[in-house]
Each structure stands twice: as C-alpha cells, then as structure tokens.
Amino acid sequence: MALPQPKQDATEARIAALSLPEGGWSAPARKDALARLRAMGLPHARDEYWKYTRPETLVSAEAPKASVFDSGEAPIFGERDRLKIVFVDGVFDAEASDELALEGVEIARLAEATDIHWAKDLYGTLETNGQTPVERPLAALNTAFASDGILMRVTGKVAKPINLIYHHKSESSDAILHHVVKVEEGGDVTILENGPAAARFNKVMEVDVADNAGFHHVRTQGRDHERRAATHIFGRLGTESTFKTFTLTVNGVMTRNECVLELNGDDAVAHVAGACMGDGDFHHDDTVFITHDAVNCESRQVFKKVLRNGATGVFQGKILVKPDAQKTDGYQISQSLLLDDDSQFLAKPELEIYADDVACSHGSTSGAIDEDGLFYLRARGLPRGIAEDLLTIAFIAEAVQEIEDEGLQEEIVERVEAWLLRRRG
Amino acid sequence: MLEIKNLQVKLEEEDKQILKGVDLTVEAGKVHAIMGPNGSGKSTLSYVLSGKDGYEVTGGSAELLGEDLLDMEAEERAAAGLFLAFQYPVEIPGVGNMTFLRTAVNSQRKARGEEEMSSTEFLKVVREKAKSLKIDAEMLKRPVNVGFSGGEKKRNEILQMAMLEPKLCILDETDSGLDVDAMKLVSDGVNALRSEGRGFLVITHYQRLLDHIKPDVVHIMYDGRIIKTGGPELALEVETQGYAHLIEEEA
Ligand SMILES: Nc1ncnc2c1ncn2[C@@H]1O[C@H](COP(=O)(O)OP(=O)(O)OP(=O)(O)O)[C@@H](O)[C@H]1O
Ligand SMILES: [Mg+2]
Numbered sequence: 001m002a003l004p005q006p007k008q009d010a011t012e013a014r015i016a017a018l019s020l021p022e023g024g025w026s027a028p029a030r031k032d033a034l035a036r037l038r039a040m041g042l043p044h045a046r047d048e049y050w051k052y053t054r055p056e057t058l059v060s061a062e063a064p065k066a067s068v069f070d071s072g073e074a075p076i077f078g079e080r081d082r083l084k085i086v087f088v089d090g091v092f093d094a095e096a097s098d099e100l101a102l103e104g105v106e107i108a109r110l111a112e113a114t115d116i117h118w119a120k121d122l123y124g125t126l127e128t129n130g131q132t133p134v135e136r137p138l139a140a141l142n143t144a145f146a147s148d149g150i151l152m153r154v155t156g157k158v159a160k161p162i163n164l165i166y167h168h169k170s171e172s173s174d175a176i177l178h179h180v181v182k183v184e185e186g187g188d189v190t191i192l193e194n195g196p197a198a199a200r201f202n203k204v205m206e207v208d209v210a211d212n213a214g215f216h217h218v219r220t221q222g223r224d225h226e227r228r229a230a231t232h233i234f235g236r237l238g239t240e241s242t243f244k245t246f247t248l249t250v251n252g253v254m255t256r257n258e259c260v261l262e263l264n265g266d267d268a269v270a271h272v273a274g275a276c277m278g279d280g281d282f283h284h285d286d287t288v289f290i291t292h293d294a295v296n297c298e299s300r301q302v303f304k305k306v307l308r309n310g311a312t313g314v315f316q317g318k319i320l321v322k323p324d325a326q327k328t329d330g331y332q333i334s335q336s337l338l339l340d341d342d343s344q345f346l347a348k349p350e351l352e353i354y355a356d357d358v359a360c361s362h363g364s365t366s367g368a369i370d371e372d373g374l375f376y377l378r379a380r381g382l383p384r385g386i387a388e389d390l391l392t393i394a395f396i397a398e399a400v401q402e403i404e405d406e407g408l409q410e411e412i413v414e415r416v417e418a419w420l421l422r423r424r425g
Numbered sequence: 426m427l428e429i430k431n432l433q434v435k436l437e438e439e440d441k442q443i444l445k446g447v448d449l450t451v452e453a454g455k456v457h458a459i460m461g462p463n464g465s466g467k468s469t470l471s472y473v474l475s476g477k478d479g480y481e482v483t484g485g486s487a488e489l490l491g492e493d494l495l496d497m498e499a500e501e502r503a504a505a506g507l508f509l510a511f512q513y514p515v516e517i518p519g520v521g522n523m524t525f526l527r528t529a530v531n532s533q534r535k536a537r538g539e540e541e542m543s544s545t546e547f548l549k550v551v552r553e554k555a556k557s558l559k560i561d562a563e564m565l566k567r568p569v570n571v572g573f574s575g576g577e578k579k580r581n582e583i584l585q586m587a588m589l590e591p592k593l594c595i596l597d598e599t600d601s602g603l604d605v606d607a608m609k610l611v612s613d614g615v616n617a618l619r620s621e622g623r624g625f626l627v628i629t630h631y632q633r634l635l636d637h638i639k640p641d642v643v644h645i646m647y648d649g650r651i652i653k654t655g656g657p658e659l660a661l662e663v664e665t666q667g668y669a670h671l672i673e674e675e676a
Contacts, residue, residue, distance in 0.1 A: 371478070376515040376569075377525070379475050380585060381503035381533035390528065394519025394568075 007041040010059060011137075014042055017061040018145045018176075025117050026110070029124035033143035036128070040137040049134055052314040052346040053256055053285040058138060058230045063174035063200035066226035066253075071422065075165065076194050076220050076415055080407070082163040083107075085150055089168060089198050090175020092148055096165075104156030105189060110149035110178060119151045119180045126206040126234035130260035134289065139232040139258070142204040146178030149204075154187035154213070161190040166197035168224055173198040179205040183213040185238075190405070193219035196252070201229040211238040211265055217245040218408050220415065221252060225281065228254040239265030239294070246403045248412050249276040249284055250419050256285040263290070263297040263325075273302040273402035275412075277419055278311030278343070285314035286334075292325035292355075301332040304396040308339035318350040321358050328353075330360035337395045338368055389420040426624040427451040427474075427593050432485035434473050443469045445649035446485065449626075451593065456625040458635055458660060461646035462668050467628045468512055470646075471595045475509040476502050489593060503529075504536035506592030510582040510599050512628075517569040522581070525569050526551060526588055533589060554587045558614055575602030583614040594618065595626045600634035612637030632664040645671055 003011070015037070020030055043055035057064050085107075086096035092109060100107040106118075113119065124143040130136060150164065164179070175198035183189055187210070197203070209215045221229060229252065237243050249255055259272050276284045290299045305313035315334035336345030347364040369391055377387035393416060403409045427450065434444040443466050451457045459467055473480050474487055476499030487494045494502055517525070531541040542550075555565055558580045570578050579599050586594055596615070600608055615625070615638050627638060635643075635657065643659040644651045647668065652675040653659065663671075 370517075372515045373517045375477050375499060376511070376517065377520075377529075378499035379477075379503055379509055379511075380525070380529040380589065381500050381536065382528055383500050383532060383536075384498070386528065386532060387500075390520055390525070391517070394517065397519035 003041040007044050010044070011038065011042045013061045014059055014141070020144060021147065024114060025120045026123050029120075030144045033124050033127070033140045036131065037137055037140040037144055040131075040135045040140065042137050042141070049287070049316070052316070052348070053283065057228055057254055058200070058256065063172060063198075064226075064228065065171045066168070066199035066224055066228065067171055068168055069224040071223050073223070073418060076411060077163050077192050080161070082161045082192065084163050084165060086165045086167065087148070087175070087177065087197070089170045089173035090147060090177055090201070102158060102160070102162065104154060104158040104187065105162070106153040106155070107162070108151045110146060110151055113151055117151070118153055118182065122180050122182055122206060122208055123178070126208065126236055127204060127232070129236070129262065130232070130234045130289075136232060136258060136260070138202060138230045139204050139234070142176055142178055142202050142232070146176045146204070149178040149180070151179070152181045152189070154181065154183040154189040156186070157188040158190070161192045163192040163194070166193070166195035166201070168196040168198055168227060171199060174200045176202045178203070181205065181207045181215065183207070183209045183215050185210040186212050188214035190216040190218070193217075194222065196222050196224040196227045197229065199227060201227070201231070203229070203231040205233045207233065207235040207243070209235065209237050209241040209243050212240050213238065214242040215244070216404060218403055218412070219247050220412070221247065221249040221255060223251050225251050225253060227252050230256045231258065233259045235259070235261040235270070237261065237263045237265060237268040237270055240267045241265060242269045244271040244402065244404055245273070246399070246412070247274040248415060249274065250415070251279070251282065252284070253281050254283050256287065258287040258289075260289045261291065261299070263292050263294055263299065266295045266297065268294060268297045270297070270299045271302070271402045272300070273399045275304045275396040275399045275416070276306070276313065277416060278305065278307045278313060279423060280309040280311060282307070282311040283314070284312070286317070288317040290319050290330070292319070292321045292328045292330065294325060296327040297325065298329040299331070300402065301334070302399045302402050303334040304399040305336040305345060306339065306392055306395065307336055307343035307345060310342040312343065313345045315345075315347045315349070315364065317348075317362070318352065319360055319362070321353040321355050321360065323354040325355050326357045328355060328358040328360065330358065332362035333398070334364045335395070336366045337392060338366055385424050389417065389424075392420060393417065426453040426490060427626070428488045430486045432470070432473070432487055433483045434469060434480050435483055437479050437481045442483070443649055444473070447649070447651055449644065449651060451624040451626055453624050454621040455641045456619070456627060456638060457642045457644060458627045458629060458640040459644045459646055460629060460660060460663055465646045466649045467646055468597055471509050471597045471628065474502075474595065475499060475507060500532065501536070503589070504533045508586050508589055508591035508594045510579075510586060510594065510596045512597040512601070514570050514578040514582055516571045518571050520569050522565050522567055522569050523551070526585065529585065530588055551588060555584055557617075558584050558587075558610055560584055576604060576607045579603055579611060580607065583611050587614060587618060590618075592622065593624045593626070595628070597628045598630065600629055600631060608634065609637065632660050635660050647672055647675065
C-alpha cells in the first residue's frame, strides 16, 4: 500500500539529509533496512502508536538545536572500575576511551569491523523481528544509517561493566548509533550508559541473550534540557536467561524509549524498569512490548514518573502471551507522581493473552504526594522540602530496586537526590 | 510548659466547629491525661497542636515554653520539642525506618543549631532503644510502619519519641491495639522518659494505661471543651461510671 503523500515526503526528506554508509558486511542489512523504512514511512502525529508523543522533532530532516548544559555535576559511574567507551556527539573518541579489550568479551566498532563479522547475522535482525506487530520506523532508519556503534560478543562472565559515555558538545549534532550485544551461553555482562549524547540522538541496541546467559543494563539520560532522543532496545532471550534494563531520565525536552523483548526460551526472566524526573518542558515516553513465546517465563515492567511544572509522561506497555507460553508470570506497573495540576501522565497498559495458564497483572496510577505521609514526616521534624524529596525517592524506589546491583541502585538514588536538591535551590 | 487558652478550632473545608474553647496547662515534669467520649475532639486537639493542615483556629492561643505554637510550621514545632504519638501511625512505603529516624533526629538538631548525630552514634543509640522496646533489626530496616501490626506501629512511635527526646509528648491512644505485654513495654518506654523537664499529655479511653503511667492530672473532654479536671481518681470514676453523669453536671 502506498504511503500517504505527506508521510512519504517527510520520509524522503529525512533520507535525503543522510548518507548510507557503503560497503562492508553491514551493507545488505542497511539496504534492507532502508527498504523497510521506505515501506513504513516515518512516524506521523496521526499514527496510533504516536498518539501521546508528537514525532515531528524526532523525524525532521534537520535536528532542532539543543544548547549544552552544565549542571556542574561529575558524570555518573565515574568512580567505578569500568571499561570506558566514549562518543562525542555520536563520534567515537579514541583518546577518551579505554582500549577496546576486556576479558570475556570481544569488542569492535561498527564503523571499523571489516570482513565477515559475527555481528552480520544479528545486525538489524532483532530490529526486523521487532517491526511486527507494531512498526518502529525510527529503528529501521537507525539500522540503515547508523554512523557507528559498538559490537560486543560476550563469551564469559565479564568482570567489570562496559560504560558507554555520550558527550554532547555541539548545539546541532544529530547522532545515530547502533550497538549489538551477543551474550553467548553462560556469559554475563553489565552495560552502563550515560550522557546526553547529542542535540538529537537516535540509538538502537540489539541484544541477543543465549541460554543461561545474563544481560544487565543501567543507563541515565541526562541532563541537557533541550536534547531529544529516540532509543530502541531489541532483546531476545534464551532458556533460563536473564535480561534486566533500567533507565533514569532527568530533563530532556523529548525522549521516547522503546523496549521490545521476545522471551523465546523457557524459564527466562526479563525486567524492564525506568524512572524519570521531569520539570517544565519535558516529555518522556516509555513504550514497551514484551512477547512471551516460551513456558514459565517471568517479565516485569516497572515505570515511575515524577512530573511537575507542566511536564508530560507517557507509558505504553504491552504484554503479549502466545498460545504456548503457559505458566507466564507477567507484571506491569506504571505510576506517576504529579507534583502539580499542570503536569500530565498518559498511560496505555495492554495485555493480550492467548495461553490459559498464566498470571498477568497490570496497573497504572497517577497521584499527588501523600498528604498524611508528608505531615507524619514533618511532625517528626523533617522540613517540608526534605520530606517531599524523601517521599519522591520512595515513590521511584520500586523501579530502582529492579537494578540487581545495590551499588548501582545507590548511585541512581544519589543522582535523583542531587537533582531534587538543585530544583529546590 | 504547654499553655492552651480558650482554643477554638473549626474545619477549614466545612463550617464545623470542633474545639469550642479548650483551656489546658501542662507543667514540666507532669503527666496529664485526657479522657472523653468518641468524637469529643481529643485527636483534633493533638493535630492542631502539632500543625496538621485542614483546621482553622478561630480563637485562643497555644504556647510551648512561651513560644506561640500556632504560628509555627509542623517541623518547627517538632524542633521546638513537641511530639505527637499518632493514634493511627502512617505507613510510608519506600522510606526505610532507619533513614527516616536519622533524618528526623538530624533535622531537629540542625534546626536547633546543634551538631548532627554521626551515623555510628545513631546506630548505637537506636539499637539500644529498639531493644528495650523489643523492636528487632529487621523491623528497623523495613519501610516506615509498612506491614507493621497495630502493636508494632505503636511501639515504633515510642521508639521515635525516645530518639527525639521531645519536651512535650502527646500520646494519642497509644494503648489501643496493644496486648498486655506490649502495654507494659510501651509504658516502661514512656516512664523511662519521664523527667523534670518533660511534660506529657496522654489521651486514652482506659484506666489500664494509667495504671502503668500514673497521671498527675486527669481532664475530661466533651464536645470540644474540657468539662472537668481532677486527680487520678477521676479516671477511676470514669472507668466505673462512664461519662453520663459528668456530662449532665456540665449541662
Ligand atoms: N477532617 C475532618 N472532617 C470531618 N470531620 C472531622 C474531621 N476531623 C475531625 N472531625 C470530627 O470532629 C470530631 C472530633 O474528632 P476527633 O477525632 O478529634 O475525636 P476524638 O475525641 O479523638 O475521638 P476518638 O475517641 O474516637 O478518637 C468528630 O465528630 C469528627 O468526626
Ligand atoms: Mg481520637
């Protein structure tokens, strides 16, 4: 079916502003992705899947400008032992990065990996799977045009986290990165991501977790108010594998984070969690799609949003349980704490279940700060501001606790505390 | 220490007068008890004194150690030495009991210009006091009051009181929901805090608590007023005869 003309025009205008990297093992995958993109067209405000989030600034030919903001705060994860991989406005920074070598993992750059590479079978594959039943055109665009990215093949238990750090230095940068992570059987890795990345950032991470393997992912999307991001995580889980991802988002005028997971092996566990803190001109969208296609798997979605001064939070979360996915345990909760009447939370939780022996629950709430709790704390001597912050931290705690590593939990909480403190001035 | 004069309070949202002129003075070192039928305004008095929103003072005054209480924020009243053990302690999911207690102690110290308690000292003191109230380490780690039984919540209130060392303690039906042993624990906790410089206002329906915490003065509240004040024998009188005759006398 031909695309409506305005959609086709917008898509072609965007494509015209980009250049397709040529040659190499990824070329066929990129060509296919471009064809997919042309067939789908970029998101339009009238698309059902973009009902709550206006896609215009994410699809425009040129990225809207975003000034660089300095909070004066040292970047997160800086104190821990990790392998640093640094991008500045989407461009790899060799000098600032560690050597791409670590026991238990092969690391290469997408822009450099030549010849036939292991990633050839994976690059764009999970993204393609993730295009049904719902189209994700920005991810297809990413696969076609990604300028770089990190390819990681995890063969053992990696001793320290790999930290992808994204600096933003140019007001008009428009970055497209595509990472591929393949965790082989028995492997285990933690990937950390932080930084505002670019004025506009389109990022895809494809993660293939084999049987008995583990993938842990914690990211923060800071701090520049005017930055925009559209990110996708596509994951595939093998038997008895674990996949955990958590995202903290503070500030940012526009963020759409999609996470699309297929649980293909029995007894797999997937946790997708996020907390966001929005103040003022802030729009944050978590869109999650989890497909259960194996027996006795568990999935959890835990999302918390703290919103004030007109900030908007969106949650679209779906659990799809295929006919054979018996004994599925699916949990989904999305909640917002609205600190004033100007802010809004829009939620669309969905369950689609074709198996009969499953336990799935979902809930979504919006509320103000608990006045009784606030009075109780103040009656014990906590100043109102501190009491409110404590209740705010308590509100996001359920999401933060989805992070397995307690040290990382603490680091996330400290960030939120610092943010709250700055807000209070 | 606490001086309440002709205190009149209505609900902010409704045109409903609840306190209709309360006069009450609690001296340092003394225990005053307030008894009275359900709905007579006892909890309202405790909330108004501690600064809860939703009430409007339409007349009268309340001073703690010469300072105008009604003019202060709830947290300022706490720092000034006022403590309310809630009739219904509030559950606060996500906030650890320990974090809460330490933040409370140090917020008050900071407000008074005192040095904050170090975490080692805090731990030592809190463990000691928790032990005497039979509050175990696991309970200290849990979120504030979440999943606590009725009696555990009340003991937790007394632990907070012991940690904060207030000057004036208001106990609102701290005995309700306590079994016989817990009643003894809680009373011992309160009695341990009795001292020359500290006053108590104990709201209760039963003589039982007053067997353990011996009051110096007993007040009867009815329909937003103190209708009678006497010694400990007044509580015994209520225990056997109820309120009807006192209410009649007043009318
Ligand atoms: N927020 C409120 N909204 C409506 N009515 C209220 C409110 N607070 C208090 N009241 C009313 O004021 C009166 C006094 O209530 P209060 O809780 O102070 O009584 P009490 O003496 O503590 O009773 P009890 O012995 O049952 O605890 C009651 O009639 C109560 O219904
Ligand atoms: Mg009461």
